[in-house]
Amino acid sequence: MTRQDQLLQEDQLHQDDQDDTSILNRTLPSGPQATQFQATDCQATTSPPPDISALRAQAIDAAYGKLTILNGVDLHVGRGAVTALVGPNGSGKSTLLKVCTKLLAPRQGAVVLDGEDISRLSTREMAKRLAILPQGPVAPANLTVRDLVEQGRYAQVGPFRMIRRQDHAAISRAIELVGLQALSDRDVDTLSGGERQRAWLALALAQETPILALDEPTTFLDIGHQLEVLELVRELNQSQGLTVLLVLHDLNHAASFADHMVVLNQGAIIASGSPWSIMHPPLLRQVFGVTASVISDPVTQKPLIIAHSSTTRGE
């Protein structure tokens, strides 16, 4: 207990170092837990959202049939930043990504991309501005990497769907960016999990959009391949200036690879900000139902969670 308190204090110290701290407490579900969290963490200042947001979602309500998933969610995706959506199962993080990428029409609210409401953009226009890689995509059988990546040019190709010179260039560049040149004629089915995910990433990159949205790009991958993919995303963000919005399951991955984290719970955003401002034992306890410590990664200096026990069973 004393150790935890110590760590908590350490967190707060770290948090004070961060300048873009923001915790949006606006849609907290009422209840004893929630108030407890507000009481302990309200010292976090609510800073204005980043003024240049590549994508902005306003007051989103979304539902599958009668099942309401999102309830009045506001999201800002900073230009040139890696934004990670995290939250427990069923918190609506994938749904929010789908709404932001026009895969799902919200019941209420609007998503603004470069100052335009995406509901007014055609599917094709949307594909020229934002690339999305859905969760666990499945390629048809007998398809080479290059064939797969070529699909990324679907929205851009010229009349009669001819692949033009600039399309070939984009495809080759995308394959090169993910480092699959040597494998470009291989069948996608024969690749390893990490290579396959890189091929799918190349497909999205071939769209040559300023924004890339990824829905849990590391599912079904082992730890090595997970890092391989995430490091690649980070490098693309840095070298190409790509804005990245991704859903991640693993909090530690999100903390080490994202600039900005957004925590969802029960269809509402609980908190958002830099990893150090988000990773707090009380928040983890409230959102994920775990008792956890947050320490600093000895190598990267990013926050690292160590979960000790679940609190949901006892309550």
Add this chain to the structure above:
Amino acid sequence: MTTAVLAANSQRVRGRMFLGVMIPLLVILALGLLNFVRGEPNVNLAEVWRAIVDPQPVEVNHAHFLIRELRIPRVLLGLLCGAALGLVGVLLQDSLRNPLADPGLLGIAQGASLAMALFSIYPEIMPGLPRPLICLVAGIVAGLAVISFSGTIRDPIRVILSGAILSGFFGVLTTAILLLAPYERTGGLGAYYRFVAGSVSAAEWQYLHMIAPWLIVGIPAALLSGRALNLLQLGDELATGAGLNPFRTRVALIAISLILVSPVIAAIGPVAFIALFAPHIARGFLISSDSRQTLIVSAFCGAALLLAADTVGRLLFFPAEIPAGIWTVAMVGPAAILVVGRMVRRREA
């Protein structure tokens, strides 16, 4: 308190079981009487009663003969075959843990029917072989081919597609035999319906004698396999843990269903959808998924379904007769569409 809840619960369970037996039974009684009474000529109930209780009347009139030699065997054949199909459906669905397992969708029915068409049109190829035995062998071959080739027979979509492709395959071959055979041997369209769609119209006592020994073995065996089915439903690991050899049990259960389905195909052809759908109706009646209850209720539901299809086919467009196999597809098909739709939605969720 808990025991009281359990008792009340089991009373509810028993009540639903009672309903599940009584409702099909009432349907069977009503339709059976309708079948005895209506037709060419219509007869009154007294005549029917006399025909049933008095096997050797002093003066044999036309109606008496008609009821004893045509209508009673037809109803009985429909009931027995329907009940057998209802049992087969439960056996296959619960042992393969696939709600769509059905002799038709597994290719067994059409394969057996193809052999039936071949050997009943050309009996000289293998003279003296009992028809159900032919169906049994052909059914085993067709079923083995499908199961061994598919490996994962559990994916419901794959089962449906395989079934559709296989019935197309065997159906075309059966048609080819019917096209090649001389007309006086096939009798034209009647044979087409018997072997491709399934029909009860050729019912005679002789058919009942043919299927009786098979069903006398098969029906009790099926009713006794409820416990094994219950265990298999829980999955192979758990069943093994409970002391059951899943592979051997499954083979035995499939053998029982083949023993039941072979005489049915020999007598009335590959009637579709009854084995698929009767267990689903039964599960709709019941609260628990206890296979022992499902087996009994499904047998009654299957009998009622087939009798209903045959009655409608015989009387709706009287005097023209539409084979029962067509009516089961037309009547049960839309219901099956709904069930499958719901099942797929549940799988997606």
Add this chain to the structure above:
Amino acid sequence: MSITTMPERMPETLTAIEMISKSERWRRWWLAMPLLLVLCLALVWFSTAIGVGSVTLTPPQVWRALVAPENATRHEIVASNARLARALMALGVGMALGTAGALLQALYRNPLADPGITGVTQGAVTAAVAWIVFGPVLTPTQVSWMLPAVSALGALLSATLTWSIARLGGRVEPVRLILIGVLVGGVLGAVTSVALLYAGEDTQALITWLSGSLASVTWQKLRLFGAGVLITLPLLLMAIPRANILQFGDDMASGLGQSVTPARAIVLVAACLLTAAAVCTVGGIGFVGLVAPHLLRWFVGSDLRRLVPGAALGGGALVLVADLVARNLRPADIGEWLNIPLNTNAITLPVGVYLALLGGPFFLFLLRRMRS
């Protein structure tokens, strides 16, 4: 894992891209090789189909009969003409069904889908049979153009029905679409059987037609078929890229800039029209749409821009071969040899029987491969 493309190394990269672009052109030629092989195969079977029959004709004889009939014997002219029509029809029907199969497999994202089992063929067949049995008595000319229209309508109606039932539960998912297609096909099959009850003396002919037969091909039917396919061609050209992108899943297709529902409708309608064109001329021919796209997928891959031409040519070759067998294999001879009494009217079996004989085992083989 390193990123090779950095802004400061731009010129170098461009040359690399140019090099890839060049090798890409070669790669495309290489990928087209199997297509050329299938084309050759189809052509070989096509000339064989014209040459082989009750009288064997050499290619020069056929050529003379068709180009300069005044120099050819009457026999040569008749045989060449009839066989040419029949071979063209077999090729055309096979191409249409192979294409429809490739489109539907992509649409349903299921390698077992084909027009035969998803209710499309059955819709066309049922409409045609019902029209023949219950429809008004028409002159042969009227029949020749009404029947195709009716069966196209039937295929579309069946597809629409499938679509509407699938939509009852919300979004049109491929899985639900395919299952409902199968069951709608089953129910329509029952309707066909009822119609057959009233067919009277046409029964035998209709049953033959139900399994698909090329025996009654005429030039007029061929022209009608050609017209039907030509009308469908623009739609087909629209359908190919859409079906191609639908293979990757709904979210992917949508993310790549294709709205899913209209794309699905276009692909389905194109497949229906092609199937109807084939069915109304030769009947309920099966298995081509299943087998041809599969065989070709092993050689040219899943990309529909290559697979559709491949499956079309492969389907054409398949039907040509099957019809060659159907035309020349006389079951009566075999029956005599085996001492089995046969129907004296049945000189040959419909081509659909041979396609089923070929397709059934192939399907079992497919199931075995899919296990892994």
